[in-house]
Amino acid sequence: xxxxxxxxxxxxxxxxxxxxxxxxxxxxxxxxxxxxxxxxxxxxxxxxxxxxxxxxxxxxxxxxxxxxxxxxxxxxxxxxxxxxxxxxxxxxxxxxxxxxxxxxxxxxxxxx
Amino acid sequence: xxxxxxxxxxxxxxxxxxxxxxxxxxxxxxxxxxxxxxxxxxxxxxxxxxxxxxxxxxxxxxxxxxxxxxxxxxxxxxxxxxxxxxxxxxxxxxxxxxxxxxxxxxxxx
Numbered sequence: 001x002x003x004x005x006x007x008x009x010x011x012x013x014x015x016x017x018x019x020x021x022x023x024x025x026x027x028x029x030x031x032x033x034x035x036x037x038x039x040x041x042x043x044x045x046x047x048x049x050x051x052x053x054x055x056x057x058x059x060x061x062x063x064x065x066x067x068x069x070x071x072x073x074x075x076x077x078x079x080x081x082x083x084x085x086x087x088x089x090x091x092x093x094x095x096x097x098x099x100x101x102x103x104x105x106x107x108x109x110x111x112x
Numbered sequence: 113x114x115x116x117x118x119x120x121x122x123x124x125x126x127x128x129x130x131x132x133x134x135x136x137x138x139x140x141x142x143x144x145x146x147x148x149x150x151x152x153x154x155x156x157x158x159x160x161x162x163x164x165x166x167x168x169x170x171x172x173x174x175x176x177x178x179x180x181x182x183x184x185x186x187x188x189x190x191x192x193x194x195x196x197x198x199x200x201x202x203x204x205x206x207x208x209x210x211x212x213x214x215x216x217x218x219x220x221x
Contacts (some may be wrong), residue, residue, distance in 0.1 A: 033209075041149075043198065045209040055207050090155060097202060098142050098162075103155040 003027050006091050006104040013081055014112055021076045021107045023091030031097055032074035034066060035090040037106070043090075049074050050097060078109075086111045115139050118199050118212035125219050131186040133215045135199030139208070144182050146173050147198040149214070158184070158197075189219045 004025045013019050025032065031050040037043050047066045048055045054066065063079045078085060091104040116137045125131050135144070143162040149155045159166050159173040161182075166173050170189075175182040186193055199212040 041196065042213060043200070043211040045211075048209070057208070088153065092155075098160075100157045100160040101145065102157065103147075106153055106155075 002105075004091060004093055004102050004104040006089075006107050008107060009105065010108050010110075012110045012112065015081055015083060017081050018077070018079045019081060019109075020078070021089055021091075021109070023074050023076070023104055025072055025091075025093040025102070027093055027095075027102060029093040029095050029099075029102075030071065031094045031099075032068070033092040033094075033101065034074065034076050035092065037088040037090060039087070046076075046089075047074075048097065081111045083111050085109060114213070115210040116199055116201055116212040118197075118215050120215060121213065122216045123218070125189050125217070127190060127219055127221050129189050129219075131189050131193075131217065131219075133184045133197050133199075133217070135182045135184070135212055137180050137182075137199075137201050137210070139201065139210065140204040141201040142204045143202060144175055145200040145202075146182070146184050147200060149196040149198060151195065155198075186217075189217075191219045191221050194218050 007022045033048045034046040035043050046060045049068050065077045068074045088106045088108050090106045092101040094101045119134045145160050146158040148158050161175050170187045172185040196214040196216050198214045202209045
């Protein structure tokens, strides 16, 4: 069983579209994260979500919104996609904010 | 200036060599993470430490909180250690998480 899974693995879409990436963890963790890795391979946190407390990186455009239907899921919705949104998006989870993180396999988003 | 600085950016070593990757940070932290990103893109957490030293197999991580510095050591390096190693720190206020730019390690047989 995969600990942290993401779907889809690859996503190609056109500018202006709205898309979602799903993340699920079966580790019973309380905290989940979304990260963006750009073309230069630099990782940046987008959101962390812990017990219904959402912490947003202030540099993330409000076109990005995380949605957590339950503790095991944190989905990422992106509205009005732009070329600059092309990147690999990683989901991760941890028991709490000071614990080891487990990463999903990543979703490669390409906006054309 | 980045909140987290890693050195070196790139490192090539012969199999068997002892390797050190350094990480310095400028923010107050609750812990420091070392991550490994494989050539295929997957990310694995190697260590999470807030003081002292931890060891897993051939990997050793140390942290000096006063000097705001951590090192990742690999003993008896092997080509399968070839990967990007990333240092990451959550701030002690809990609302930010900063990453180093990564160290790309290549171990030659």
